[in-house]
Amino acid sequence: MQLSRRDVLKLGVLGSAALVLPMERVARTKLAQAGRLSPSQLPRPFVRDFVVPPIAQPAKRTIKDGRAVDFYDFVQQARPVQILDAPFPQTTIWGYQGITPGPTIRVPQGTEVVVCQTNALPAVHPVLRYQSTTSTHLHGSASLPQFDGYASDVTATGQSKYYLYPDFQEARTLWYHDHGVHHTAENAYMGLAAQYHLKDAVESAKLPQGEFDVPLILRDAIFGTDGQLIFDSSSESSLMGDVILVNGVPWPKMKVKRRTYRFRLLNASISRSYRVALSNNQPMAVVGTDGGLTQAPQLVRDLRVGMAERYELVIDFSKLGPGQQVILKNLGLPNNVNFPSTANLMMFEVIGDTPDTTNNTLPATLFDHPVMLLKESDAVTRRRLEFVRQNGHWTVNGQTWDDVINSGFTKVVANPALNSVEVWDLVNKSGGLFHPVHIHLVDVQILSRNGRPAFAYERGPKDVAYVGENETVRVIARFGPQVGRYMIHCHNLVHEDHDMMVQFEVGAGGFDPRLAAAAQSTAGLPDVDVFDGFPSDVPGRV
Amino acid sequence: MSTLAVRPSRVDHLARRGSTPMAFAAALSLSAAIAHLDGVVVHGRVWWAYGAFFLATGVLQVALAGLLWWRPRAWMALIAIPGNVAIVAMYVYTRTNGPPLGPHVGRPESPELLGMTTCAAELAVAVILLRLLGERTGRAMLWGMLLLGLAGWALRLRGTLL
Numbered sequence: 001m002q003l004s005r006r007d008v009l010k011l012g013v014l015g016s017a018a019l020v021l022p023m024e025r026v027a028r029t030k031l032a033q034a035g036r037l038s039p040s041q042l043p044r045p046f047v048r049d050f051v052v053p054p055i056a057q058p059a060k061r062t063i064k065d066g067r068a069v070d071f072y073d074f075v076q077q078a079r080p081v082q083i084l085d086a087p088f089p090q091t092t093i094w095g096y097q098g099i100t101p102g103p104t105i106r107v108p109q110g111t112e113v114v115v116c117q118t119n120a121l122p123a124v125h126p127v128l129r130y131q132s133t134t135s136t137h138l139h140g141s142a143s144l145p146q147f148d149g150y151a152s153d154v155t156a157t158g159q160s161k162y163y164l165y166p167d168f169q170e171a172r173t174l175w176y177h178d179h180g181v182h183h184t185a186e187n188a189y190m191g192l193a194a195q196y197h198l199k200d201a202v203e204s205a206k207l208p209q210g211e212f213d214v215p216l217i218l219r220d221a222i223f224g225t226d227g228q229l230i231f232d233s234s235s236e237s238s239l240m241g242d243v244i245l246v247n248g249v250p251w252p253k254m255k256v257k258r259r260t261y262r263f264r265l266l267n268a269s270i271s272r273s274y275r276v277a278l279s280n281n282q283p284m285a286v287v288g289t290d291g292g293l294t295q296a297p298q299l300v301r302d303l304r305v306g307m308a309e310r311y312e313l314v315i316d317f318s319k320l321g322p323g324q325q326v327i328l329k330n331l332g333l334p335n336n337v338n339f340p341s342t343a344n345l346m347m348f349e350v351i352g353d354t355p356d357t358t359n360n361t362l363p364a365t366l367f368d369h370p371v372m373l374l375k376e377s378d379a380v381t382r383r384r385l386e387f388v389r390q391n392g393h394w395t396v397n398g399q400t401w402d403d404v405i406n407s408g409f410t411k412v413v414a415n416p417a418l419n420s421v422e423v424w425d426l427v428n429k430s431g432g433l434f435h436p437v438h439i440h441l442v443d444v445q446i447l448s449r450n451g452r453p454a455f456a457y458e459r460g461p462k463d464v465a466y467v468g469e470n471e472t473v474r475v476i477a478r479f480g481p482q483v484g485r486y487m488i489h490c491h492n493l494v495h496e497d498h499d500m501m502v503q504f505e506v507g508a509g510g511f512d513p514r515l516a517a518a519a520q521s522t523a524g525l526p527d528v529d530v531f532d533g534f535p536s537d538v539p540g541r542v
Numbered sequence: 543m544s545t546l547a548v549r550p551s552r553v554d555h556l557a558r559r560g561s562t563p564m565a566f567a568a569a570l571s572l573s574a575a576i577a578h579l580d581g582v583v584v585h586g587r588v589w590w591a592y593g594a595f596f597l598a599t600g601v602l603q604v605a606l607a608g609l610l611w612w613r614p615r616a617w618m619a620l621i622a623i624p625g626n627v628a629i630v631a632m633y634v635y636t637r638t639n640g641p642p643l644g645p646h647v648g649r650p651e652s653p654e655l656l657g658m659t660t661c662a663a664e665l666a667v668a669v670i671l672l673r674l675l676g677e678r679t680g681r682a683m684l685w686g687m688l689l690l691g692l693a694g695w696a697l698r699l700r701g702t703l704l
Contacts, residue, residue, distance in 0.1 A: 001672055001673060001675055001676060001677045001679075001680030001681065001684075002673075002677075003669070003672065003673070007684055010684055010685075010687070010688040010691075011665075011669055011684070011687060011688070011691075012691075013688055013691035013692055013695070014627070014630075014665065014687045014688065014690055014691030014694070015662075015665055015691070016691070016695075017634065017690075017691045017692075017694030017695050017698075018630045018631075018633070018634055018661055018662075018665060018691075018694070019658060019661065019662065021634050021637070021638055021694060021695075021698055021703060022633070022634060022637030022638060022653035022658070023653055023658075024698075025637065025638055025650065025653075025704065026652060026653060124701070124704055129638075129650075129704035130640075130648065130649070130650070130704070131648050182646075182648075182649050391584065391587065392584075393587075401645070402588050402589065402645040402646070405589075405644075405645035406589055406590070406644075406645055
């Protein structure tokens with residue numbers, strides 16, 4: 001056939017669709033990133049008041065099989081919030097209950113918690129245009145596999161999923177955050193993160209409580225002049241923001257009284273690590289790490305905090321005079337993009353005395369966590385996991401989460417027997433990158449770094465090990481108490497998504513982390529009013 | 543008689559071995575094949591089926607290039623035009639909504655220069671091959687391509703293509 005000019009125009013419709021549609025998607029994202037706030041437009045530091053995320057109230061409390069059960073009904077929602085200074089518009093965040101950080105769940109040891117997580121987010125991310133499926137991981141909990149926020153066990157918009165948390169572990173600062181496959185970084189960056197405090201008699205008797213027990217959720221972000229968050233992961237490498245948010249507020253100022261405070265510091269950043277210190281060079285006492293209390297307070301003047309790491313710090317303001325100000329600084333670490341604005345985190349301003357002196361003096365000893373009593377000689381197996389970028393993919397021993405998916409979720413890098421003790425070497429041969437490695441389910445003790453002892457502040461139970469540049473970190477753990485498949489991954493969430501994540505299996509025959517208690521439509525769930533603890537037909541209730 | 547309504551004079555002209563338009567189409571198909579074969583290992587590492595898709599596409603495009611060079615015939619156009627257009631449609635879908643199957647389902651890839659160029663080459667092959675067809679069949683193909691293009695834009699405006 002002969003092609004006329006009109007025919008060519010017709011073909012042009014197909015040609016334009018083929019070539020323009022893919023480019024338009026990229027251009028839209030780039031345009032959104034182009035309007036980044038200039039340094040002079042960033043929020044002014046130490047102006048906004050410090051805020052504490054609200055404590056979540058259970059929708060229902062019951063006793064089931066002789067155990068207390070708290071039921072929470074959470075909705076993941078998009079909401080506009082004013083983060084930037086006027087005249088910049090509000091920022092749309094994604095939050096548990098529509099706030100970021102989400103509400104803190106505070107629960108005594110031994111109380112089971114059931115959280116119904118309903119995804120009410122927009123079906124598609126407004127800028128990045130991905131389908132906003134979520135999975136909620138309670139980081140630090142020995143949850144059963146199907147309640148661990150398995151990456152590929154996702155909940156779509158309009159669906160809900162029950163999560164059961166056993167809470168039998170020692171007191172600790174946990175946090176719940178998104179873990180949806182391939183979009184954890186974006187979802188968490190939008191705000192799906194919050195703390196979860198497991199309390200027990202030991203920490204209640206020894207450490208500051210109430211208003212003197214303060215969560216500090218640290219993260220960085222990039223904002224556009226339209227007020228919206230900009231997600232720029234530098235070609236799937238790292239996301240480095242120039243605005244520091246503490247509990248969702250840019251560089252806040254906290255008024256403190258002249259006494260000791262306990263700060264539950266969590267690095268909820270996507271890719272940024274911090275070296276935290278006080279501007280007056282005052283020492284801080286590290287009293288807790290990821291998995292709970294340390295054996296004894298460790299006095300440090302600065303400490304390195306990788307993504308997902310938690311440190312409980314006690315800071316003594318009693319020797320400072322009213323009106324005195326101290327800045328919580330970030331001294332910076334290699335392989336972060338350090339902006340002038342990221343050198344400061346928040347400010348403390350002393351306002352006066354308080355009559356409350358409860359737990360105002362630190363005891364010499366705190367708690368002997370079981371994992372801290374393990375010795376290297378207890379290990380029955382040694383393993384080595386290498387974290388490396390290969391052919392554009394972030395890998396663990398050359399494997400990625402794609403390999404796990406392709407195997408029908410059966411492929412594992414390790415299969416420790418239930419309750420066996422193993423030593424793992426976490427290896428980073430790169431001099432240009434660091435990888436905070438998170439091993440799900442278990443608490444670990446860091447035995448050594450390149451053969452040298454762990455840092456003083458790391459001498460407590462951990463579930464994230466900062467594997468620095470050219471480092472081999474040796475950890476020991478007892479693998480249990482649950483049976484089943486659990487994830488191991490880099491907590492640079494960009495690396496995790498692309499695809500530095502694999503899994504191990506404790507014992508054999510655990511619940512399928514993906515299929516049991518899968519997400520279901522909201523309509524299929526029992527009504528909260530008639531809810532009695534936990535659905536009996538869901539396997540895995542402890 | 544042929545149901546393809548191919549004009550004898552045009553077939554005579556185009557069907558000669560190495561005629562300029564067909565040689566050009568063959569070269570474009572070969573270049574697209576090389577691009578696909580180059581991607582077999584990288585994509586196969588993610589999922590064997592992705593690799594198999596790239597391999598099959600590359601092999602078929604090599605075969606098409608050879609046939610167009612040696613013995614271009616109308617029936618080839620009847621297969622190759624929808625085939626190339628389908629590959630282009632798949633390219634657009636994977637760059638907007640992500641692959642429809644496999645471990646990267648719903649995870650869009652970035653449009654890169656090589657992919658865009660290959661996409662353009664495949665469209666060009668389809669356009670050149672229209673000339674092998676008779677008026678009626680060619681028009682039907684053309685309308686099909688127009689409708690597919692319109693559907694692409696409509697799906698984008700509707701938000702189905704992300």
